[in-house]
Amino acid sequence: xxxxxxxxxxxxxxxxxxxxxxxxxxxxxxxxxxxxxxxxxxxxxxxxxxxxxxxxxxxxxxxxxxxxxxxxxxxxxxxxxxxxxxxxxxxxxxxxxxxxxxxxxxxxxxxxxxxxx
Amino acid sequence: xxxxxxxxxxxxxxxxxxxxxxxxxxxxxxxxxxxxxxxxxxxxxxxxxxxxxxxxxxxxxxxxxxxxxxxxxxxxxxxxxxxxxxxxxxxxxxxxxxxxx
Amino acid sequence: xxxxxxxxxxxxxxxxxxxxxxxxxxxxxxxxxxxxxxxxxxxxxxxxxxxxxxxxxxxxxxxxxxxxxxxxxxxxxxxxxxxxxxxxxxxxxxxxxxxxxxxxxxxxxxxxxxxxxxxxxxxxxxxxxxxxxxxxxxxxxxxxxxxxxxxxxxxxxxxxxxxxxxxxxxxxxxxxxxxxxxxxxxxxxxxxxxxxxxxxxxxxxxxxxxxxxxxxxxxxxxxxxxxxxxxxxxxxxxxxxxxxxxxxxxxxxxxxxxxxxxxxxxxxxxxxxxxxxxxxxxxxxxxxxxxxxxxxxxxxxxxxxxxxxxxxxxxxxxxxxxxxxxxxxxxxxxxxxxxxxxxxxxxxxxxxxxxxxxxxxxxxxxxxxxxxxxxxxxxxxxxxxxxxxxxxxxxxxxxxxxxxxxxxxxxxxxxxxxxxxxxxxxxxxxxxxxxxxxxxxxxxxxxxxxxxxxxxxxxxxxxxxxxxxxxxxxxxxxxxxxxxxxxxxxxxxxxxx
Numbered sequence: 248x249x250x251x252x253x254x255x256x257x258x259x260x261x262x263x264x265x266x267x268x269x270x271x272x273x274x275x276x277x278x279x280x281x282x283x284x285x286x287x288x289x290x291x292x293x294x295x296x297x298x299x300x301x302x303x304x305x306x307x308x309x310x311x312x313x314x315x316x317x318x319x320x321x322x323x324x325x326x327x328x329x330x331x332x333x334x335x336x337x338x339x340x341x342x343x344x345x346x347x348x349x350x351x352x353x354x355x356x357x358x359x360x361x362x363x364x
Numbered sequence: 365x366x367x368x369x370x371x372x373x374x375x376x377x378x379x380x381x382x383x384x385x386x387x388x389x390x391x392x393x394x395x396x397x398x399x400x401x402x403x404x405x406x407x408x409x410x411x412x413x414x415x416x417x418x419x420x421x422x423x424x425x426x427x428x429x430x431x432x433x434x435x436x437x438x439x440x441x442x443x444x445x446x447x448x449x450x451x452x453x454x455x456x457x458x459x460x461x462x463x464x465x
Numbered sequence: 466x467x468x469x470x471x472x473x474x475x476x477x478x479x480x481x482x483x484x485x486x487x488x489x490x491x492x493x494x495x496x497x498x499x500x501x502x503x504x505x506x507x508x509x510x511x512x513x514x515x516x517x518x519x520x521x522x523x524x525x526x527x528x529x530x531x532x533x534x535x536x537x538x539x540x541x542x543x544x545x546x547x548x549x550x551x552x553x554x555x556x557x558x559x560x561x562x563x564x565x566x567x568x569x570x571x572x573x574x575x576x577x578x579x580x581x582x583x584x585x586x587x588x589x590x591x592x593x594x595x596x597x598x599x600x601x602x603x604x605x606x607x608x609x610x611x612x613x614x615x616x617x618x619x620x621x622x623x624x625x626x627x628x629x630x631x632x633x634x635x636x637x638x639x640x641x642x643x644x645x646x647x648x649x650x651x652x653x654x655x656x657x658x659x660x661x662x663x664x665x666x667x668x669x670x671x672x673x674x675x676x677x678x679x680x681x682x683x684x685x686x687x688x689x690x691x692x693x694x695x696x697x698x699x700x701x702x703x704x705x706x707x708x709x710x711x712x713x714x715x716x717x718x719x720x721x722x723x724x725x726x727x728x729x730x731x732x733x734x735x736x737x738x739x740x741x742x743x744x745x746x747x748x749x750x751x752x753x754x755x756x757x758x759x760x761x762x763x764x765x766x767x768x769x770x771x772x773x774x775x776x777x778x779x780x781x782x783x784x785x786x787x788x789x790x791x792x793x794x795x796x797x798x799x800x801x802x803x804x805x806x807x808x809x810x811x812x813x814x815x816x817x818x819x820x821x822x823x824x825x826x827x828x829x830x831x832x833x834x835x836x837x838x839x840x841x842x843x844x845x846x847x848x849x850x851x852x853x854x855x856x857x858x859x860x861x862x863x864x865x866x867x868x869x870x871x872x873x874x875x876x877x878x879x880x881x882x883x884x885x886x887x888x889x890x891x892x893x894x895x896x897x898x899x900x901x902x903x904x905x906x907x908x909x910x911x912x913x914x915x916x917x918x919x920x921x922x923x924x925x926x927x928x929x930x931x932x933x934x935x936x937x938x939x940x941x942x943x944x945x946x947x948x949x950x951x952x953x954x955x956x957x958x959x960x961x962x
Contacts, residue, residue, distance in 0.1 A: 251367045308446060312439045319435040322428055337468035351487045358494040373656070380649055387642055396638060403645035410652035418659035426603050426661065430648065433610045437644075440617050441637050447621060448630040 309361055320349055372413030379406035393445050397438065404434045474528075475535040475546040478521035478554050479594040485517025486587035493580030507578050511569045511919075514583040515562050518590065522558035525551045529953075534960070536600075542662060543601035552799065552957040553597035553726040557719050560806045561590045563814075563923045564718075568711045570917030571817040575709060575825060577623045585615040585622075586715065593723035600734065602651045602661040605727060609647065609691070612723060613640045616716055620708040632707025639690060639700040647687025653680025663735040672739055681736060685746065688731075691724040694750050694784060695757040698777050702761075705773035710825050713769055714813030717776045722802045725783055729795055732787070733961040740790050747788040748880060754781030755887040762894045768816060769827045771894060772809070775853060778887060779805055785868050785884055789875040792962070796955030797867040803950060804852075804864035804934060811927030812849040815842050818916040818924070832898065834907040842916065845924050847899040852931045854895040855888050860934035863947045 284292040288299075327334065327342050334341075356362060379402055386399030408427045415423025473480075489510050496506045528535065529551035537544040546554075565583065572578045592611030599605040617640060621633025655661055657677040658669040671677055686697065693701035705713045732740045758778030765771040783805075786798035819826035819835075819842065826832075836843040852859035865888060872881040916924070937946040 251371075255367075305446060305450075308442065312442060315435055316439050319432050322431060326428070335468070348487065351491060355490050355494055358498065376652075383645070387638075387645075393634075400638075400641050400645055403642075404648060407645070407648040407652045410649070411655065414652065414656040414659070417656075420659055422603070422661045423655060426606075426651075426655070429603060429607060433607070433614075436614055437610070437641050440614050441641065444617065444621055444630070444633045444637050447624045448627075448634050451625070451627045451630055 306364065313356060313361065317349065317353070366416070369413055369417045373410060376406045376409035376413065379403075379409060393448075397441050397445075401434060401438065404430055469538050469540055471538055472535050474524070475537040475598075476544060477524040478546070478558065479544075479591055479598070481517050481521040481524065482558075482587050482591035482594055485514060486584045486591060488517070489513055489580065489587060490584040493584065497580070503578055504573060506580055507572060508569055510580045510583045511565050514587055515565045517587065518558050518562040518565065521590075521594065522555050522562065525554035525558060529555060529957075542664070543604040544595065544598050545600050546598055548960050549726070549730060549957040550598040552953065553722060554594050556803060556806055557590060557593045557597070557722050560719050560722070560810060561586060561715070563810055563926060564711055564715050566919040567714075567814050567817050567923045569919040571709075571711050571820060571920070574820050574822070574914075575623065576823045577709060579622070582619065582622060585619050589613075589615040589619070589715075590719070593719055596723045597726040597730070599727065599730075600663045602654065602663075602666075602735075605731070606644075606648060606651060608723075608727070610644060612720065613644065613691075616640075616712075616720070619712045619715070620704060622712060623709050628707040629709065630707075632704045635700055636704040636708075639704075643687050643690030643697075646683050646690070650680045650683030650685075650687060653677065653683065656680070663731070666735040667737055670736065670739060672742075681739070681743070682746075684731070685728075685743065688724055688728045689750060692721055692728075692780050692783075693773075693777050694780050695754040695777065698754070698757065698780075701777060702765075702770045702773040705776075706767055706769045706827070710769065710813060710817050710820060710827070713772075714810060714817070717772065717813070718806050718809050721776065721780065721783075722806060725780075725798065725802060728787070729798065729958070730961060732790075733795070733958070737962065744788055744790050747784055747790075748877070751781050751784035751788050751880060752883050754778070754784060755883055756781075759887045759890040759894075763890065765894070766829050767827055768829060768831070769825075771829075772812060775891070775895075776809065778891060779809075779853075781887065782865060782868055782884055785872050785877070785880050788880055789871050789877055791871060791875050792955060792959055793871040793874060794868075795958040796951060797864075797871045799954035799958060800947075800951045801864040801868055803954070804860040804931075807927045807930040808849055808852040808859075808861055811924060811931065812846065812853065814920055814923045814927065815846040815849065818842060818920040819913065821914045829897065829901050830907075832901045833905045834910065835902040835913075837906075838910075838913050839916075842924075843899075843902040845928055846902065848928060848931060850895040850898045852935065854892050856892075858935050860931045860947070863934055867951060 284290070287293075288295050323345065324342070327338055331338065383399045383402035383406055386402065387396050390396050390399060408430055411423040411426050411430075415421065492513060493506070493510060496509065497503075525546075528546050529548055532548055534545055534547035536542045537546075565586065568582065572582060589612050592608050592613070592615070594608075595604060596608030596612055599608050617633055617637040620636045621629050623629035651661070653676050654666060654670070657671055657674050657680065658666045660666060660669065690697045690700075705717060708716070732743070736743075755778055758774050758776075758781055762771055762774035762778065765774060779801075783798050783801055786794040786801070788794075816826050819831065819839075832846075835846075848859070852861035855861040855865040865884070869881040869884055872878070872884070934947045934950065
């Protein structure tokens with residue numbers, strides 16, 4: 248009755264086995280030595296000087312958001328790439344227009360200084 | 365053997381219900397945003413299921429469009445959340461109450 | 466594969482608005498890097514936007530008088546420029562253009578003088594053009610999002626102001642929630658028809674299929690959110706109050722035109738055969754919206770909230786036309802939108818002209834003593850308030866008359882009576898504006914600035930249209946007047962069938 252899901256179940260099983268195997272082998276085989284420096288956050292004797300619970304600079308968010316925006320636009324290039332020869336010059340010009348509009352957005356972001364750290 | 369359409373649609377309906385309840389009942393802005401994303405993705409699942417059932421490509425193209433639109437929407441939403449947070453230091457919906465309902 | 470035969474004229478208005486946005490955006494950074502005077506930058510970008518919008522309106526006007534239907538890609542019809550689209554595009558384009566004029570002096574007055582404003586406005590307008598021309602649910606969804614996303618940003622444009630932040634945030638949450646509901650409706654409609662094109666949906670929509678009915682219901686609910694119809698209206702007063710006045714004007718006016726026009730096209734072109742079954746749903750929505758809008762407006766003391774509830778009430782009158790489901794009803798809706806644009810724009814333009822020194826004019830008390838200080842503005846605001854209320858002699862009366870007439874003609878007498886009663890209640894709160902301006906004096910007299918040229922132009926245009934359509938409901942053929950405008954609206958709707 249649920250034979251349709253055989254594939255999904257196999258993938259799930261492989262994922263579970265693989266993940267637990269990687270973690271399990273590490274637990275079983277890996278060496279285990281404990282000393283004072285090893286128990287510190289950086290595990291090497293370097294002392295943390297401030298609390299790790301700090302707010303991130305807003306610049307991280309801006310860069311991350313810009314990345315997401317331009318990254319996701321690339322999704323439109325995959326169908327075009329798959330049919331590149333069939334679409335011919337028409338598709339090429341269309342994609343150039345699309346990229347030009349994106350470049351306009353990038354130029355705005357750049358000139359506004361949002362990419363400067 | 366493919367998964368039957370009814371199962372796909374049931375999954376999408378469940379996801380949509382979870383998203384709707386989350387968007388209406390949660391208090392944290394970021395969680396509400398995630399719930400709305402869940403609603404959009406529920407629609408994507410339905411589009412893909414129907415596209416296969418009808419053997420039509422429209423559903424697939426629509427999903428690409430929705431993914432891009434959702435990314436733009438989230439970017440704007442997070443921008444608004446950051447602007448609000450800078451002025452107010454909170455992302456709790458209950459505290460956003462200067463304008464009374 | 467051969468290149469498809471594309472009709473570029475079909476997307477001319479859309480292309481002008483969209484590329485205009487790109488030009489304005491790049492022009493803004495180019496000008497600011499040269500450190501020119503920021504008032505000059507503001508005016509230059511505004512003029513640039515106005516010229517692009519002017520080109521769009523010109524193309525739409527030419528297409529309207531031409532009367533032919535142009536489809537962008539006939540092999541795969543998603544977007545067309547027909548009489549109906551041209552009418553809506555011209556209306557939206559003119560409203561956006563006038564708001565650009567009024568913004569030239571408004572933005573510096575409240576200290577949000579950033580050029581991105583015009584780019585966002587053009588982008589949102591492009592989305593509306595796409596929305597009203599869409600003959601495919603994919604184009605419809607894209608248009609809706611392209612309209613909404615820039616608007617979320619514009620609502621929060623005064624980003625140091627907490628009220629503006631909150632407005633943007635609420636608009637964003639409600640708007641994207643509504644989009645998600647609408648998208649799920651599209652998915653279900655796609656599921657029962659196997660297609661996203663309006664023509665294919667019309668041919669293949671099964672009348673009794675529960676999934677199809679739920680899908681259509683979700684689509685209507687999504688649009689009800691966008692036009693702020695009760696019971697999906699609670700966001701509107703908050704969002705309208707917090708946003709800068711020019712943005713409030715923009716979203717109260719153009720969004721309503723675009724969303725109603727798109728809903729109209731959807732209901733006739735895609736769901737024509739099953740629209741009759743929605744009549745009861747629209748009956749309830751219309752009655753509820755009229756009652757809620759008018760009753761809640763009575764207790765408001767903030768002008769922008771008052772206008773928000775007033776715009777909810779007007780959405781209710783517009784929904785009466787949808788409840789009739791006849792060509793006359795839809796034609797009356799389209800004519801009502803024309804009147805709504807100019808009347809509301811006039812009222813908001815007065816408020817914009819009264820903003821000064823970083824402060825919006827947004828409470829009833831701010832109007833006290835206006836008749837003595839600025840008699841012209843007081844008289845104009847009185848005119849627009851009377852037109853919003855629907856006093857005979859103004860365009861508002863004619864518009865309401867046509868809508869109620871179509872309702873009675875199609876047997877919706879009760880709904881027409883509810884509408885008339887709602888209008889009677891609305892006299893009370895609209896007349897509070899002139900009473901405040903003419904009969905009370907401000908406790909502390911603050912000097913008011915003179916209205917700028919752009920604002921005066923907008924006020925003049927709106928006042929002329931309101932008076933002209935109100936005074937000359939001419940029946941003579943060929944003479945411009947309310948009846949002729951109604952004929953335009955009807956012929957635009959008739960071509961959808």
